[in-house]
Amino acid sequence: MASSLSVDFSYSSYSSTSRLLPFQWQKTLTLTRRRSATVRPPPRSSFACSPVAMSANTSAKIIDGKLIAKQIREEIAGEVASMMNEIGIVPGLAVILVGSRKDSQTYVRNKKKACEAVGIMSYEVNLPGDSTEEEVLKHISGFNSDPSVHGILVQLPLPRHMNEENILNSISIEKDVDGFHPLNIGRLAMQGRDPLFIPCTPKGCMELLHRYGVEIKGKRAVVIGRSNIVGMPAALLLQRENATISMVHSYTKNPEEITRQADIVISAVGVANLVRGSWLKPGAVVIDVGINPINDAEDPRGYRLVGDVCYEEACEVASAVTPVPGGVGPMTIAMLLSNTLSSAKRIHKVE
Amino acid sequence: MASSLSVDFSYSSYSSTSRLLPFQWQKTLTLTRRRSATVRPPPRSSFACSPVAMSANTSAKIIDGKLIAKQIREEIAGEVASMMNEIGIVPGLAVILVGSRKDSQTYVRNKKKACEAVGIMSYEVNLPGDSTEEEVLKHISGFNSDPSVHGILVQLPLPRHMNEENILNSISIEKDVDGFHPLNIGRLAMQGRDPLFIPCTPKGCMELLHRYGVEIKGKRAVVIGRSNIVGMPAALLLQRENATISMVHSYTKNPEEITRQADIVISAVGVANLVRGSWLKPGAVVIDVGINPINDAEDPRGYRLVGDVCYEEACEVASAVTPVPGGVGPMTIAMLLSNTLSSAKRIHKVE
DSSP, rough: OOOGOOOOBBBBBBBOGGGGOOOHHHHHHHHHHOOOOSOOOOOOTTTTTSSTTOOOOSSSSEHHHHHHHHHHHHHHHHHHHHHHHHOOOOEEEEEEESSSOHHHHHHHHHHHHHHHHTOOOOEEEEOOOOOOHHHHHHHHHHHTTTTTTEEHHHHHHHTTOOOHHHHHTTOGGGGOOOOOOOOHOOOHHSOOOOOOOOHHHHHHHHHHHHHEEEEEEEOOOEEEOTHHHHHHHHHHHHTTOEEEEEOOOTTSSSSHHHTTOSSSEESSSSSSTTTTTGGGGOOOOEEEOOEEEETTTTTTSSSSEEEEEEEHHHHHHHHHOHHHHSSSSSHHHHHHHHHEEEEHHHTTTOO | OGOOOOOOOBBTBBBBGGGOTTHHHHHHHHHHHHOOSSSSOOOOOOOSSSSSGGOOOSSSSOOOHHHHHHHHHHHHHHHHHHHHHHHOOOOEEEEESOOHHHHHHHHHHHHHHHHHHHTTTTEEEEEEETTTHHHHHHHHHHTOTTTTOEEEEEEESSSSSSSSHHHTTOOOOGOOOOOOOOHHHHHHHHHHHHOOOOOHHHHHHHHHHHHOOOOTTEEEEEEEETTTHHHHHHHHHHHHHHHHHEEEEETOOOOOHTTOOOOOOEEEOTTHHHOOOGGGGGTOOEEOOOEEEOOOTTTTTTTEESSSHHHHHHHHSEEEEEEEESSSHHHHHHHHHHHHHHHHHHTTTOO
16 A cells, blocks of 8 residues: 555655546546457556566666656755855755555655755644644644745645645645645746746656657657556646646546557656557656555565556567666655746846 | 627636747748648638639548537536535636737726626736836735635736846746646646636636547647747646647648648647648547638628638538637636636636
């Protein structure tokens, strides 16, 4: 279960792609199975997606998210140090955790460590799971007016008795480093408008494409999954850079056929090995946001993590692909740090 | 020129699709020409898009926007009358016009007439073209706090010395009947969120699809053009109803090929006869938002209006198509009235 995982990955304030999976995907999978005699998505718990799994032809370039994230963290550390030296300001990130979910605690701890490593101050509030919405709102309000805090993040999911929309909307738009506020998403969708923050995971996907020199303008891009926190903003970002986007989701009748048209594929649905080699156009660039635990008797933990994309098959077809783990995962926290730094720079008018 | 036209059409606060046309389309057209030996988009001023133009096989159903808009206006008139009888409230729409553009004056006059016809009160402010931004903002502020005004609309384009974004953002989100506020667009893009208002022209497109019983869920939909006021919100609306969307724009390399995959095509680019019969999948439903003047020596005015879609060719291939004029055009003002009524109902808590 995702809740028992302790991995170096999180959506900045969310915990696992499996949350992104709408129930209809199972239906679609069934349809896909019937439709295609040669391509059979494996059951959720299957071990490998290809008979050649362990002897993958790694002709595709591996997009090393771990390395890029490290570079970005170093760049951020440098900027944080300069800012401190020049104007005496240290960027600050406040994280609010409600309840005692193990996975959420791990994500919060990882964020704190990542902040410390680059010199960003982190402020943490831990509230019991039976806190009231008002208590959470009170803390947000405090951070909204605290000049030492430049980014505020509420770790999701919240306990069921709280209204997530109300709580997220109460974060000052200037400190919404998650970029989940509808005003930010609206600006992302509109020509001539700029969001204050770009949601961390899709921003990380774009950063990988940029740093690997992948051309986006004029390319066909397919985004699989349309969540508020990854799929939709990823599609909008690709669109802003003049890709021709298509959005594949649980109601899409021919996801394989559409995906095969794409020069760039971003998958964020939380279904292990959904995207097979046959879904990919030869030479496509594949960004795999999924992080899905599957049973693995050979692993001491009893499971291992795989993406939405059948990695071994993708390596044979794609020109470049992100691994899971070590692809998009490490980028998310790096982008959270980047957003916090940008916020501090904007608030203090640093160029 | 669009500015000399006096037609029963307007984007609710904008004047012509030709404004939506990015300069790159010409480049794309050239590419398309090279690519396809059989399909040649005509020059901007050509008269007919097909040699069989005047003997079109009208096997496609004609989507009668004029008729649907009339029905909607009647429904609105009924609801306005009930509201007046039951709670004594008359919905009110305020329109601010800056400058003396003939086309803008015509659109404002048409809106006023349309309001009167259904019993909505209209309030009009005409400011000279050399007014300051502050004067416009002052009037918006007045309408924001005026309880008899439920919708506020600033006729675009504004004089160049004014900041359109500032002015539009100053309209209370509760009265933004144009639905152009980024917060509205963000909510439109997000699952689990609802915009207060849907922009009038794309709302009109969806209404035509609904009233003609066109199935949207699971269908492939292509939106040509990605403007803030039509293309982007239209794509988001189709997506909300579970279509699989692709967005074609000036940087798309193979617009014809992609469009031919669509069960539903919405075109809003402002290029006369861009979409040829060969761009359409047999049986597709075609919604043509374009309204483009082309030279016509046989017309007493010297021009006639055509859509983005070559109507005669579309009639031979599509299962249903909107004419220009008489398709989407009349729907825009009907949707503006609908948004104003909805706003009044929401403000006064009428079910």
